[in-house]
Amino acid sequence: MKKIRNFALVVGLVVTAGILAACGNQTSKNGSNKQSISLMQTSDLTSLDNTNQATMPEFNTLTNISEGLYRLNDKDQPVPAMATKIVKPSDNGKKYIFHIRKSAKWSNGDTVKAVDFEYSWKRSLNPANNPVYTYVFSGIKNADAIINHKKSYKTLGIRATGEKTLEITLDHPMAYFNKLVAMPVFMPQDKSFVEKVGIKQYGTNAKNTVSNGAFKITDWTGTSDSYRLVKNPYYWDKKAIKLDQINYKTVKDSNTAHNLFEDKKLDDATISGVTAKSLQKNKNLKSVPKAWTYYLQVNQRKGQPLANQKLRQAISLAINRKELTNKVLADGSLPASGFVSPGTAIDPTTGKDFSRETSFSVAQNTAQARKLFNAGKKEAGISGTVNLSIVGDDQDVTKNVAQYLQGQLDKTLPGVKVNISNIPDKAQQARRSEGKFDLAQWYWLADFGDPINYLGILTTNNTMNPGKFSDRTYDNLIQKAKTADNQADYWQALRQAEKRLMSRTGIIPLYYVRESHLVNPKLHGVEYHVAGFADYTRASITK
The missing domain is CATH 3.10.105.10 (Dipeptide-binding Protein; Domain 3)
Structure with a gap:
């Protein structure tokens, strides 16, 4: 999939208060110590509807606010997320039965149901939804026929057989299936919420978006170049989450990214070109394959x-x-x-x-x-x-x-x-x-x-x-x-x-x-996946 990243640094660059505030631990008025980091996107976030988009800002964000059946760990291997365990297929490798965590909830308090997966996956193949990422469903029962307009998207081999039970059927065994379903496109959608706000409005701004992962999005208008992720109080594994907030800002210029990092307004800055060349010996440089x-x-x-x-x-x-x-x-x-x-x-x-x-x-x-x-x-x-x-x-x-x-x-x-x-x-x-x-x-x-x-x-x-x-x-x-x-x-x-x-x-x-990343040495636990997107949900930042 999915953008990469120096015009001169604009004199008097105004950084939105609270979005690119000083990095690291912050002390609130009541004295509590909150962990907050500031990150960058190289282009603006335009949508969070995972059923008809496939851009880096979207997938970067979804990786940190939502979860599918599995997520990738720090060794790039699938581990249970919404599913209670790694499932072994039956029927000669063609059928999977998943049980969704009883404690899994959306950021608005709704229960995560098996039907939320069925709804999302089928929306991803519904021609009326203008899907762009259909090919990855190939191998799931009837997906190829649906993509070729020979069958209805409703016949896709996924169905909720109970509130928390999900059955997935394949056309043929897929050796890479476990890694496949960790992708953002296979994440669920809160069916009742999407239908309430309207399918054309879902994912267009923070108000019209809910998530089932470690964080939820706020302060995003749909056109703004900055937004925040705050801890999701309903997340099933919230004890594992150390960060309270992630601040995002669009930074298209490597020179600007470098300056923001030096000013402690970015904890992880992506750089390239002459900026990267000049900083190859910088102690904070991390080269990510x-x-x-x-x-x-x-x-x-x-x-x-x-x-x-x-x-x-x-x-x-x-x-x-x-x-x-x-x-x-x-x-x-x-x-x-x-x-x-x-x-x-x-x-x-x-x-x-x-x-x-x-x-x-x-x-x-x-x-x-x-x-x-x-x-x-x-x-x-x-x-x-x-x-x-x-x-x-x-x-x-x-x-x-x-x-x-x-x-x-x-x-x-x-x-x-x-x-x-x-x-x-x-x-x-x-x-x-x-x-x-x-x-x-x-x-x-x-x-x-x-x-x-x-x-x-x-x-x-x-x-x-x-x-x-x-x-x-x-x-x-x-x-x-x-x-x-x-x-x-x-x-x-x-x-x-x-x-x-x-x-x-x-x-x-x-x-x-x-x-090439400039990384705050106090930032730990980021999972930089070779295939996929950086996961900050288990990260922490020291004083």
Whole structure:
């Protein structure tokens, strides 16, 4: 899934009182000592409806206010959350019976019921809800047929058989099912509350949002660039929660993030680019490996110039990825040699890192790029200048990467003119979904540690595939992996799919993200997941 992050620090930057107050323990008027930390988002939070959104601010927040059947622990392994235990499937691995904790409640005091899971999951596949993250349900009974409009979303293989009993049926066994259901998209929704406020209003601001996790959200209007998470008094495991409050603020600029950290107004600041490069020896720097690939989505719709494979290949060969990561990013990120990033998963049939065993050459080849570009123009019937647009969000790092790509392509490819548009996140997502781009800056941050989480999003007509890459061989390989009944066939199909994707230049990988954080040394217990999102619910901060 899911944004990454220096314009000059604005003189007189006003920080909302209470949102970016002094970090750490705070003493209230009555003398009590409260634990509070301040964090940043790199773009604004626009929704908390997990059934039709899939953005980093949303998933970052949901990870810290809500829980699914399982959550990931500090070793990236599933542990019981709303479910009372880790369930062993029956019916040859195709049926799961979950019992929901009796003490589980929503932040408004409502009981968490089995039907809340059924309601949420089915909303995530209801076409009327404009779902965007449907593919992850593949493998759950009838999900594929629902996604392909052959069955009603109501037939999804999940049903509440009692107030606290939930039955989930699969089309076939799924080795990664336990990690899958820890994702935010599989979190429940308080059915009675959603219907009370209205499905179009749910998750649009703090007033219209409830949560079942360690915290609840306050002070969020739906358009504000700051908000707070406060301890949920109804949380089933509240004794394990040390923090009383988490303050969030949108900070798009690394230089601003660094200054806020130095001023003790951020406890965990994400930095990149020249800021990260200059702070590589800082004692508070923490480098966080992530299953995260930054890439270019390529518009391959019929009639678009980049529907031509040779033009796509030429663009990929024109990019100097080592220079991009070493000089533009300079934050520890690495040149991408495939879609699946290193560290995502070990192929158990070979004992090798999946990313490394399927990687391709990332060396820049300007001569071959020019040759392919000219041949591609001829094949596509293009004469004269080729105008290409690069669309991305308005974060500083995105702008820097866009400018670098623009320079590389304008310099290397004959007769090309590149225009860049770095616009607010919501606007660029609309541009991508409407196909109004040639190249779109995007990323995939794995939600769980398996290559299928990357490769599955690029099948024909997948909602997460706005570039419209479509290849029958690739689709068949993904389907073969999903229905494989043994490890050998599963991993072989995935290896072949990754190599097919790269040979067809379905996307253009740029770099593997390695997050650089400035972390308050007094902050402890943060679970930085390789696949997924940082969990601060069990964190604490010392005096």
